[in-house]
Amino acid sequence: MRRRGISKLKLVAIYIFLILFTAATLYPVVRVFSISLRPGNRLLSTSLRIIPDGATFEAYRRLFTETDFLRWMLNSLIVSLAVTLTGVIFASAAGYIFSKYRFIGKKVGLTALLTTQMFPATMLLLPMYIMISKLGLINSYLGLIVVYLATVLPFCIWQMKGYYDTIPDSLHEAAIIDGCSHFQAFYKVILPLAAPALVITALFSFMGSWSEYIVAAVILQDQSMFTLPLGLKMFQANMSTDWGLYAAGSVIVSIPVVVLFIILSKWLVSGLTLGSVKG
């Protein structure tokens, strides 16, 4: 701590700046919340008040009773859980081999996985869209899950590999000398130690699929198959009537994600910097 040389005045100035800056930063979030509380006849008001006149939870009630919001939430959950489960299972296995074993093409493989992060969104989406539509999988969960896996899997493998790298080789080597098979050494010794990485990889791939709009807009066309982002976008497009529904939906969808993200941000950053140091 550098306490020396900082006058009281300077400290006060810093606080004032930080408070103003934080308030300005949070304003859009506060604004959504405030719109979600507006009564239906005052959606298009020019008021800047945070708690609007006649504040009501009407929009939230309508969201759950009069719209397909719950159906969209179910769709989002199914797709995101499937992507997460598949991603984590495959990445925890492949990441382990990439971290602890030697094989031909290992370096090329890791570089190739990293290179996929430079693909523009349409690079895999367009060919997959054409394949999916030829297979008749447009408007299906499976179609969307497959595209999401393509984006999530390389990142998950890197993330898992980075974490396995921090576990000393002596652990699984000792287990094997003691008579464990390679699989037992992985399953009984290493995997429990990698639990934090599993949780973080799972949550990030879940949140990625949960908040994805661009791909879903291409694959899903039937309103009953919509995921949450498509549904909320539909409300937003009709600003005069559904603006309150959009705001209420956004608040509900964002809160769990934001809370999780803040808790996890520390690990994500260490994972990223770790990856860059080792890569």
Added chain:
Amino acid sequence: MKPNQKDVEATRFKYLFLLPALILIFAVVIYPFIYNIVISLSNMSMSHFHDWQIVGFRQYAKVFSEPIFYSVLGKTVVWTIVNVFFHVVIGVFLAVLLNRYLPGKGIFRTLLIIPWAMPQYITALTWRGMFNYEYGAINLILSRLLHLPMVQWLKNPTDAFAACILTNIWLGFPFMMVIAYGGLQSIPKELYEVADVDGASGWQKFWKITVPHLRPVMIPAIVLGVIWTFNNLNVIWLVSNGGEPSDKTHILVSYVYKAAFNLYRYGYAAALSMVIFFILLLFGINFIRKTRATEGAY
């Protein structure tokens, strides 16, 4: 067990564990990638969806011969540089402020991460609402609180592009702040104490101690930031509602998305995707070479 048997088991385990993931990656990444190359060499479009044929490099020639490619590329470069510049400047500035003795700084740090934590599409759609001419918060604040003229944010190409940039600056600075904060914490405090003894000014300390120590942490973050921003389809697409007004607010990725999924120019879009990919790849390779070179100099 003899060591020989162990080796056999190790090999078998290795490939058994790797194979499923490799097959999956082949199916969802490599095969589509190759297919994209094939499409980029074909005349595939809405009208030639089933009866497409290979036409060689005609689509690539089209990409480079149309003037719109260069104007969109120019916008993409402006978009990337402006965004990443502000992300880094705001992020490092806040990190430096927060890295001193400041009771309650944890609260600020947590609150300032929120723009990063919000789902991007919600951020973009919300800002689009805030840029609405009559009812949007931005114009209301401009006219009522600051007594400035209202701006036709989403109707005028330049202002619409500025609106996209403002939105993206908002959601991008916390990442740089968090990275810079982590970097600052690893700088030994003694360095500053020695500088104090030598009578260095705050500005001198910033340039001679903070900046050189932050560089190795910030450079990978900036590279990631450049790639993410260059490829950020969400913000442009949702704030400008697909390039409005009249396709004047596109960056390369939104332009190619529109070519593929609104105009069904599949061959052209696939070729353009390849071009964008190579631009980023060249940037990446060049960067790795440069940093390796500077590493040697230290």
